[in-house]
Amino acid sequence: MTRWIESTPSEYLKIKSPEQVETSKSSDLQLTGKELQKLRGFGGCFNELGYLPLKQLDKKKQEEIYRDLFSPDELNLSFNRTPIGANDFAETWYSYDETDGDYDLKNFSIDHDKETLIPYIKNAQKYQPDLELFASPWSPPTWMKYPKVYNSGRIVMTPENLQAYANYFVKYIESYEKQGIHIKRICPQNEVFADQKFPSCLWNSEDLRIFIRDYLGPTFKKENLDTEIFLGTLNGPEDMSFSATGIKLDNYNRYVDNILFDNKARNYIKGVGYQWAGQHAIERTHESWPEIELIQTESECGFGENSWEYAEYIFHLFNHYFTAGATAYTYWNIILADSISTWGWQQNSLFSIDSKNNKVTRNPEYYVMRHYSHYVKPGARVLESTGHFKSMGIAFRNPDDQIVVVVQNALERELPFTFADPNNPAKSIKATLSPRSFNSFCID
Secondary structure, rough: OEEEEEEEEOOOOOOEEEEEEOOOOOOEEEEEEEEEEEOEEEEEEEEHHHHHHHHHOOOOHHHHHHHHHHHHOOOOOEEEEEEEEOOOOOOOOOOOOOOOOOOOOOOOOHHHHOOHHHHHHHHHHHHHOOOEEEEEOOOOHHEEEOOOOOOOOOEOOOOHHHHHHHHHHHHHHHHHHOOOOOOOOOOOOOOOOOOOOOOOOOHHHHHHHHHHHHHHHHHHHOOOOOOEEEEEEEEEOOOEEEOEEEEEEOOOHHHHHHOOOOOHHHEEEEEEEEEEEHOOOHHHHHOOOOOOEEEEEEEEOOOOOOOOHHHHHHHHHHHHHOOOOOEEEEEEEOOOEEEOOOOOOOOOEEEOOOOOOOOEOOHHHHHHHHHHHHHOOOOOEEEEOOOOOOOOOOEEEEOOEEEEEEEEEEOOOOOEEEOOOOOHHEEEEEEEOOEEEEEEEEOO
């Protein structure tokens, strides 16, 4: 039996029936017989500006949203992210220790998070028994940086400072563990190339190599932590980017390979996380270091328009990252009200909450996520395929051997589509895809 679920700009999650055909060949999308990477799953980021409007809803509505997002029977968001301290969608900018020169971290405290992020995560845990978390800071404590500000700057590369920062990660992980929240993996810095108006910190390749190799990795080992270290999150490098100020050149190999060719540093690195402009680099890492796990760490956020056009772009990103070797896809703002970030950026989200009447809306990107995460289960394998729909479609094999084909028709007209599995010709299908549609085919 095959189920076909279709979403168009005017109708979401319509159940249809494809035509069953018996063929071993398709020029549209055909399996090669090769299985690729195993998926960890899908998720989003726990941000304060999502939790605060959710908290204002009545208890029943809150629980409906948590279930819709995290239950294995719904979106099944199981591979999620949380910030270490403030990010651009925090209510205020903060770290866990702002006492200048407190290298012993005597004033370290996660009390701020006990009001927002921790209850947000714990409510999700009630519906997602297999919830995994990875975490990253947007900025170290300001006294560890030059200049001493959240938005911009670099970490001060002294041994005393770097060891204190490594200990800062340990205290964070241990403090969350006491709250019943296990941090499975960390990325040392969100967007190492981003010098932003919001909490951020630039890291060059050599500084990041030294921090991981000589401080963060050895400290985790000494403290016997099972939390994994992933290089990232890398929002690049871009070999060449162009703007009104001219051409900027970054060398991919001098950044990424400078770290990965250091055997001691690589010994501590369990994977690499890519986002934003990192989409242009992930394939090169996968080709050169196929033994290293890759994850997509943040979906691109738009400008709050929550349009079908932008959802089509996000659909492409899912396809791109999995084709490039990623084992997980992480959305950004799960929920937002009609508020803007602390520096004035309104963004897209899976759910929107109207602050005037508490009306809840599922946005188009919710349906993009559902076409993948509801049907493609953690533990699924990406299946290698060929065909003219390869840039718009991808196939997976679930742990129960069900094949899921997720495919888009980006054109303004209907398109005929066939899918063939040469190893099982009787399970091949034929359908006519509606214009600008997202489609999931579940082949038992």
